[in-house]
Amino acid sequence: MNHSNKSFLKGALLLSTLLGSLVLASCGAPDNLDVSQQLAMPNPAAAPEGGKAETSNAPDSSQPTNKVPQSSPQLVKTAEISLLVNSIDEALEESSKIVQQQQGDVLGLQDDKPQNSNRRETASMQIRVPQNKLxxxxxxxxxxxxxxxxxxxxxxVSTQLVDFQARLRNLRQTESSLLKIMERSGSISDVLKVAQELSNVRQSIEQIDAQLKSLTNRVAYSTITLQLEAAVATPTSRQPLGSRMGNTWNNATQSVTDFTTNLVRLLIWLVAYSPYLVVLGVVSWLIYTQRKKHHPHPTIPSSKLEE
Structure with a gap:
């Protein structure tokens, strides 16, 4: 009898424990979720020691990304390079080949040959190549x-390009509006005013369009200034004696020829102006004779001569 009572008490205690657990679980769950939703909810990650749960560092895909793609800067590039070479002529030839291979152009070339053996030969070249070939x-x-x-x-020059493009776009819109106004009927004075304004707008469009194209071309192509200098001075070849004597004779004969030519030219000028010279000579002689008559030379008395 006592054994049966003890078994009954144990069963009642176990049943009350289970019922209490169910009641507590139902109280802890949200009111708006049913049992199936509670079972479908994922279990939270176990908290580490210290009582703080670990949070995931993965980005939230539900949040929209506000990243705006950044355009590459528009750069005008200019380069300078100075080289010390053994031969200026060979370096210039190889440079031209390199420019041609890189789809560029030679804008200018200057080769300074020294007049004496103490100076080195120098050369400079202006090159334009596509920016990606710089x-x-x-x-x-x-x-x-x-x-x-x-x-x-x-x-x-990104800001300048954007500014030119915006101004050009606004001017084209203004041009379109003015063209629509001109299509309407109106007085002659109004039409002339609109036509004048349209002419000014088109002139501004041409100027800004030219500046935009020039700036875009400077961005697309880079300029290189190449400076070349010979490693050693170029020796000047000394001419043989016969050549120098021949050059001296040629210079002398050329000098005589030039002097004779100038003298003949002077005589031709004198002959051409001879009438004027004759008139000037006659006038001068008349003036001289008149002055001589009015101012005769004083005569010395004979008595003074005898003394």
């Missing part, structure tokens, strides 16, 4: 000799 061109030119100086500058 670095390969500089590297290829640097292989022609010893690099003495290398300089590169870049100017950001």
């Amino acid at each position: 670095d390969p061109t500089l590297n290829a030119l640097a292989q022609l000799g010893i690099v003495q100086r290398r300089h590169l500058t870049a100017e950001d």
Whole structure:
């Protein structure tokens, strides 16, 4: 009897424990979720020691990204490179080949030949290449000799390009509006005013369009200034004695010819102006004779001569 009572008490205690657990679980769950939703909810990650749960560092895909793609800067690049080479002529020839390979152009060339053996030969070349070919061109030119100086500058003209494009767009809209106004009927004075304004707008469009094209071309093509200097001075060849004597004779005969030519030209000028010279001579003689008559030379008395 006592054993049956103990078994009954244990069963009642176990049943009350289960019921209490169910009641507590139902109270802890949200009111608006049913049992299936509670079972479908994922279990939170276990909190580490210290009682703080770990948070995930993964980005929230539900939040919109406000990243705006950045356009590349528009740069006007200018480069200078100075080389010390063994032969100026060979370096110029190789430079022209490099420019042609890089789809560029030679804008200018200057070759200074020394007049004496104490000076070195120098040369300079202005080169224009596409901007994406700038670095390969500089590297290829640097292989022609010893690099003495290398300089590169870049100017950001993005703001200027955007400004020109905005102004050009606004002017074209103004032009379109003026054309629509001219299509309407109106007085002659109004039409003339609109036509004058349209002419001014079109002139501004042409100017800004030219500036925009020039700036765009400067961005698309880079300029390189190549300076070349010979490593050693070029020796001047001494002419043989016969050649020098022949040159001296030629210079002397040329000098005589020039002197004779100038003398003949002078005589021709004198002959051409001879009538005027004759008139001037006659007038001068008449003036002299008149002055001589009015101012005769004083005569010395004979008595004074005898003394």
